[in-house]
Amino acid sequence: MAATEQAAPFIDTFAPGADEQWRQRVEVALKGAPLQKLVARTYDGFDIQPLYARATGKPRAFRAEREWAVSARVDHPEADAANALALTDLENGANGLHLAFVGSVGAYGFGLPDAAALAPALANVHLDAGLRLVLDLPAEADAFIAAWLDLVAARNYDPAKIDVSFGLDPIGASIVQGEVVDWEVAGPKLAQQAALLASKGFTSDLVAADGRVVHAAGGSPAQELAFAVASGVAYLRALEAAGVDLDDARKMIEFRLAADADEFLTLAKFRALRRLWAGIESACGLEAAPLRLHGETAWRMMTRRDPWVNLLRSTVAVFSAGLGGANSICVLPFTQALGLPDAFARRLARNTQAVLLEESNLGKVADPAAGSGGVEALTDALVERGYALFQEIEQAGGLARVLESGVFQAEVAKIAIERLKNVARRKEPLTGASEFPDIHEKPVSVLKPAPAAVALGAKALAPHRLSEPFETLRDRAEAAEQRPAIFLANLGPVAAFTSRATFAKNFFEAGGIEALGNDGFADATALAEAYQASGAKLAVLCSSDAVYAEQGLDAAKALASVGGRIYLAGRPGEMEAQWREAGVADFIHVGGDLLTQLSEALSA
Structure with a gap:
């Protein structure tokens, strides 16, 4: 390049994008779902949009020193x-x-x-x-x-x-x-x-x-x-x-x-x-x-x-x-x-x-x-x-x-209750507590253990941590003579059950209930035999909707014949009555009340 030549600004390499172009691409990615799906609602009642234009003319929020x-x-x-x-x-x-x-x-x-x-x-x-x-x-x-x-x-x-x-x-x-x-x-x-x-x-x-x-x-x-x-x-x-x-x-x-x-x-x-x-x-x-x-x-x-x-x-x-x-x-x-x-x-x-x-x-x-x-x-x-x-x-x-x-x-308190409901349903996930728990985590050292909570006055703005309900469930599970376990009743090929089996594992281990995994089973008889051999008192049927349609009810009946409490990973849809008649006690899915279901599982 000659000394007198100047390189074009890097930004000129790319054609400017318009808001409408972005919306068209998002609509394709959403596969028919409304754009509103990408809009988040805050606890203060205003929306957070997925995309904003550059803001100009706003006052700056200066601090007195440059470094904190x-x-x-x-x-x-x-x-x-x-x-x-x-x-x-x-x-x-x-x-x-x-x-x-x-x-x-x-x-x-x-x-x-x-x-x-x-x-x-x-x-x-x-x-x-x-x-x-x-x-x-x-x-x-x-x-x-x-x-x-x-x-x-x-x-x-x-x-x-x-x-x-x-x-x-x-x-x-x-x-x-x-x-x-x-x-x-x-x-x-x-x-x-x-x-x-x-x-x-x-x-x-x-x-x-x-x-x-x-x-x-x-x-x-x-x-x-x-x-x-x-x-x-x-x-x-x-x-x-x-x-x-x-x-x-x-x-x-x-x-x-x-x-x-x-x-x-x-x-x-x-x-x-x-x-x-x-x-x-x-x-x-x-x-x-x-x-x-x-x-x-x-x-x-x-x-x-x-x-x-x-x-x-x-x-x-x-x-x-x-x-x-x-x-x-x-x-x-x-x-x-x-x-x-x-x-x-x-x-x-x-x-x-x-x-x-x-x-x-x-x-x-x-x-x-x-x-x-x-x-x-x-x-x-x-x-x-x-x-x-x-x-x-x-x-x-x-x-x-x-x-x-x-x-x-x-x-x-109204906001706190709403927030805790969202935590219970994992709309507000807590990594390590409600999501991706590690039930075999190694202890960490502290100089003194945390003291017991003290009673505060009725008008207190009392401090609390969002993870406390899940920690209570984990404590219950670990206080048992033997840690509760749930058998992952994986039905069909690996590709069919992996997604829901992973979901079920995270779901139950958030409450301290160990998920017993396996490579899956081809039929209801083998599934029931493995459940019985596991010694678990809980089982969750995991597979795809297609496999459920073909073998699900028979598998649920076979599991129920062994005893214990049987769950289905997924929404029951119009077949809820049939699933329950086959022996399914409850259904776990995105948006469910995790805390309530885990508490019931620990009491089973």
């Missing part, structure tokens, strides 16, 4: 042990610490016990060396303020050199325990606490408007956003009522959100919060400024079974929160649901972020999703829905009053 801080979780109940773990984290890639105390929003079974643990947990930690410190405190925070100020004074720190999010959150920390604050008392007290810290030189990130409590209770993204913004407004009003200038008051408020494995909704949620709060600032007569936003990988998505999959979920969550504009992120170690994570689990939690930051360079661009049609559309929808819910809270008298009435908790 890698915050290591500190929750060991023994302060000296917590300190040793924290120092290891800081020596190996973390540049932040997230201290979770018992009774706080982020205490998932464990936590530092009390204010007396603050100083020893931070022994030999140089708080003025650029470290980001996030405190997760219970509702009653006076003792923690005193302990913090004593620590700062004892070490002769310059407050201006300490980057700390103090986390005063009386509303969130109370409701997670089922208690509702008396805002007439709690509001002025919060302002007094903030004033005390400000008088000592701590003037920013004193108060936490925390939406994680809603996410952990099963709420929707818009509900989480509305709760966080309503908290922020309540705290802003309390500070202003105490004489704090609005511009100073907003700097005292930091936000916290949960990040889960729904990549695009998480990314959009973090972006939406910045736009929502910018709107609040404008309504207050302030020029919008970047807020401080701390993200934590979601408790709700963690599983006890096949916990290694939690590493993948957390990676997606960090990716989404980081690109969505989080200033700091804490990754729950992959064994958090099993117990107190050890050094290995903590190392993986750190390195999840280190790879994304240091090797993938995800923190180098501010708001990289800007202009993406899909992300912008989701952000717009969450801003609109989140603000509408926030307005409902305000019209009802503010967040504290709405929580006192129980209305907000009831709305969160």
